[in-house]
Amino acid sequence: MTAVRPTDRLFFAILPDPATAARIGRLSDTLRRTYGLTGRPVLTPHLHITLWHVGDDYFAPSAEQVATLVRRAAYVEMPAFRISFDHVMSFRNGAFVLGGGDGVSGLETLHERLKAVMALPRLKSLHHARTFTPHMTLLRDEQLLPEQPIDPIVWTARKFVLVHSLLGRTTHHHLAHLPLA
Helix, strand or coil: CCCCCCCEEEEEEECCCHHHHHHHHHHHHHHHHHHCCCCCCCCHHHCCEEEEEEEEECCCCCHHHHHHHHHHHCCCCCCCEEEEEEEEEECCCCEEEEECCHHHHHHHHHHHHHHHHHHCCCCCCCCCCCCCCCCEEEEECCCCCCCEEEEEEEEEECEEEEEEEECCCCEEEEEEEEECC
């Protein structure tokens, strides 16, 4: 008997602006060829940095659930900030990712602020990660690569987004855009 898998995912994310997303897509293609990776690249419109994984489910989120999440996320106060990824590497799960040193500190701060407004009082569907490692997944591959420096990918985050992903269907719906001011 085949296990039934969730079909819908909700998460908060930072998205690169279109020009940066295109640059990341080109870099991903180049690195894939350079290192002989065979995994399918993340589609350019789906490139994102997950800030908070709300959860997976077997059906689309209700309007009430979305409204609750957006209302809580609106309490996050943070100015726009620069993001700088300066290396690529593989995680043990096969994700080949962009990573950064000091250039991802704004992501860590935003994650903590989002975590604070989502955690108290606790929403039923929230999923808590043990650690947060700011990254952007480019593809998944069986070949694992150690950290490699790259020319920095830099942009300014001006908003974060609530994303509804239809799992396995390469479809993302942006349910809300929350400005960083």
